[in-house]
Amino acid sequence: MLLGLLGMFLLGSFLVTYCIIPKIIKVVFHKKLLDEPNIRSSHKRVTPTLGGVAFFITIILSFFFLKKWDEDIISLNLMVSLTVLFIIGLKDDLVALSATTKSIAQILAITFLVCDNNLLIESLGGFLGITELNYWFYLFFIYFSIFFIINSFNLIDGIDGLASSVGITIFTFFAVIFYFLEQNYYFFLCMVIVGTLLAFLTYNLSEKKKIFMGDTGSMIIGFLIAVLALKILSYQKEIGSIGVLPENLPIIITSIISIPILDTIRVFIIRTVNKKSFFIADRNHVHHIFIDRGFTHKKTTFFIVIINMIITLIIYLLSMRFNSFILLLFFVLLSMVFYLAIFYLLKKNESNDLKKKR
Structure with a gap:
């Protein structure tokens, strides 16, 4: 029964999404609502950039089929929040908006979600010695986490296939956790998002029918990543069913979302050191560095997704044996090792290319 429903939501x-996207592409070309390449772009041709419209339609439709399992009665809040993000994201894709305007809209979307205490997190399960959460700290934590993850995910949407592939990886891990927690609503929702992203990916990697998710798509997916991550965090008491110490749950969730989080922190540090505004785009992201060294979009995406999976699996295995202090140290060291290895290999590849040219 569960397997059949899984297939229904995934395939459905x-x-x-697969049927909606061609219609969006047709309208975008007819109205000339195309993304023009610029100095930061990894593409050379004008491309439709409203793939997120298909995300919104598919996910909103899914809530009507998921309501049977919605024990938290969270669907309505999610629909309102996603509608706010859809409107502001669509506006930004058509007419670039200021960072302030987008930030206000994101905060409004978060407010619609938390107003009914749908993401109530009472404890961090002993993570770094933290147990009970003060209500005001809880509110700050919720707002900051969702806001940060929305914008972090937006920043990795820079090359073909990357954001959708990372999203598929993240929601698949989330689905596994929700399955073992017996939370069918969130499990099926993850499958809906995976199916949506898989359909989008086929177009995003296509040469003839290429489309980008745009800010509309990246904000919707980033928001859902944040919401589902926090929802998992609220199941501190039940998480023992998958063999994980409750205090290690925050680190496991962070490892699953490690690619957008680590890249954002790294870019923030670089821009701070160079005294540049965080809101001015550049080509310092890891995926841009891969591309600038001659890697294809597909190879870059493959390497980054594999790194994400390896970090997550290693942290999960270690979480069964070590406390949160030691696990956090492992996570930081592991992240540093991977980043250093990436830059060493890229530098070596660049040196080899220079030798060949000589």
Whole structure:
């Protein structure tokens, strides 16, 4: 029964998205609502950039089929929040908006979600010795986490296939956790998003029918990543069913979302050191560095997704044996090792290319 429903939501969302996107592409070309390449762009041709419209339609439709399992009665809040993000994201894709305007809209979307205490987190399960959460700290934590993850995910949407592939990886890990927690609503929702992203990926990697998710898509997916991550965090008492110490749950979730989080922190540090505004785009992201060294979009995406999976699996295995202090240290060291290895290999590849040219 569960397997059949899984297939229904996965295949259903794939087909709906797959059928909607060509219609969006047709309208975008007719109205000339195309993304023009610029100095930061990794593409050379004008490309439709409203793939996120298909995300919104598919996910909103899915809530009507998911309501049977919605014990938290969170669907309505999610629909309102996603609508706010859809409107502001669509506006930004058509007419670039200021960072302030987008930030206000994101905060408003978060407010609609938390107003009914749908993401109530009472404890961090002993993470770094933290147990009970003060209500005001809890509110700050919720707002900051969702806001940060929305914008972090937006920043990795720079090359073909990367954001959707990382999203598929993240929601698949989330789905596994929700399955073992017996939270069918969130499990099926993850499958809907995976199906949606898989359908989008087929177009995003296509040469003839290429489309980008745009800010509309990246904000919707980033928001859902944040919401589902925090929802998992609220199941501190039940997490023992997958063999994880409750205090290690925050680190496991962070490892699953490690690619957007680590890249954002790294870029923030670089811009701070160079005294540049964080809101001015550049080509310092890891995926841009891969591309600038001659890697294809597909190879870059493959390497980054594999790194994400390896970090997550290693942290999960270590979480069964070590406390949160030691696990956090492992996570930091592991992240540093991977980043140093990446830059060493890229530098070596660049040196080899220079030798060949000589």
